Amino acid sequence: MYKVFVKEVAIIVTSDKSTFKDHNTFxxxxxxxxxxxxxxxxxxxxxxxLYSKNESKLLKRLHKLLPLVIAGGGLVLxxxxxxxxxxxxxKWDLPKGKAEEGETIEQxxxxxxxxxxxxxxxxxxxxxxxxxxxxxxxxKLKLKLTHWFIMETDFHKKLKPQKNEGIDKxxxxxxxMAILALKDSYANIRELFPDDMLVDDAx
Numbered sequence: 458m459y460k461v462f463v464k465e466v467a468i469i470v471t472s473d474k475s476t477f478k479d480h481n482t483f484x485x486x487x488x489x490x491x492x493x494x495x496x497x498x499x500x501x502x503x504x505x506x507l508y509s510k511n512e513s514k515l516l517k518r519l520h521k522l523l524p525l526v527i528a529g530g531g532l533v534l535x536x537x538x539x540x541x542x543x544x545x546x547x548k549w550d551l552p553k554g555k556a557e558e559g560e561t562i563e564q565x566x567x568x569x570x571x572x573x574x575x576x577x578x579x580x581x582x583x584x585x586x587x588x589x590x591x592x593x594x595x596x597k598l599k600l601k602l603t604h605w606f607i608m609e610t611d612f613h614k615k616l617k618p619q620k621n622e623g624i625d626k627x628x629x630x631x632x633x634m635a636i637l638a639l640k641d642s643y644a645n646i647r648e649l650f651p652d653d654m655l656v657d658d659a660x
Contacts, residue, residue, distance in 0.1 A: 459519060461507075461600070462590040462645040463497045468505045470519050472512035480506040485515070490522040491598055494591055523591065523600040527556045529566030531608040532585055532649055533576065540635045543573055543618060544626035549638035551646055552627075553603050562604045574627035575617030576610055583607040588645040605649055 459470040474482055483493065485507040496502045509515050530553025533541035543550050554569030556562060567579050585605040592601055618627040630638055639647050 459516070459589060460645075460648070461519070462588070462643070463494050465644045466497050466503050466505070467644065468493075468497075468507060470507045470515065472509055472515050474506055474508045477504075477506045480504040482506045482508050485509045485518045485522070488522075494598060519589075520600070520602075523598055526599050526601045527562070527565075528553050528601055528603040529556060529562045529569060529606070530554070530603055531566050531570040531579070531581075531606050533570060533574075533579065533608045533610060535609075535613075535629055536611050537629075537631070539629035539631050541570070541574060541576060541616075542626075542628055542630050542635065542638055543624045544628075545622070545624045549642040549646075551605075551649070553605075563606065566604065566606050567608070570608065573619045573622060573624055575615070575619075576612050576627075577614075578610045578612045579608045580610065581606045581608050585649060588648060590643070590645045603645075 458473070461468040461470060469477055469480065470485065471477070481502055481504055483505065486509065488507060493505065497505065509518055530551055531541070532551060535541070541552065543552050552570040552573040554565070554573065556565040560568070563581055567581070570576060570579060583606065585607050587602060587604050590601055592599055616627040618624040639650065
């Protein structure tokens with residue numbers, strides 16, 4: 458099973474639709490995906506399942522729905538266990554970006570985190586997972602697959618947000634501040650944090 462986020466709505470992509478009987482189900486081979494995304498953005502439909510009974514072809518069919526952009530990013534912690542966040546286009550986010558030719562996805566993720574925040578001395582400690590979301594670029598709808606890594610650093614100098622990418626802040630947030638930031642973030646970003654991170658125990 459996979460999730461494709463259209464803003465705050467998660468499209469479920471699965472070969473087992475039995476657990477989603479209350480959802481609107483579409484055949485992944487026949488669906489007009491651009492039209493479906495438009496309906497979701499217009500709040501005309503939610504609780505959506507894309508279904509294919511052939512599980513082995515599910516990922517291939519998902520990647521054919523739209524032009525696919527591969528990206529990498531990081532959930533970065535410092536020595537105080539603070540999280541590295543960026544603020545872009547009015548939302549809190551995690552640093553990430555498009556892979557360049559010849560890079561491994563690990564190299565992409567480290568480069569993008571460094572470029573967007575100014576942080577250095579990053580060490581990847583684990584693979585966190587991946588997310589899918591739709592976005593529009595120059596009027597064309599695309600599908601972004603982002604691979605995420607947990608990273609650590611002892612970097613303590615001033616962070617430098619990449620302003621030419623629309624980033625106005627790059628900051629370290631402790632757990633309580635991160636909880637608040639996630640409320641003004643994106644659904645696919647909240648997916649990356651453990652459930653207990655989303656419980657506001659700061660009161």
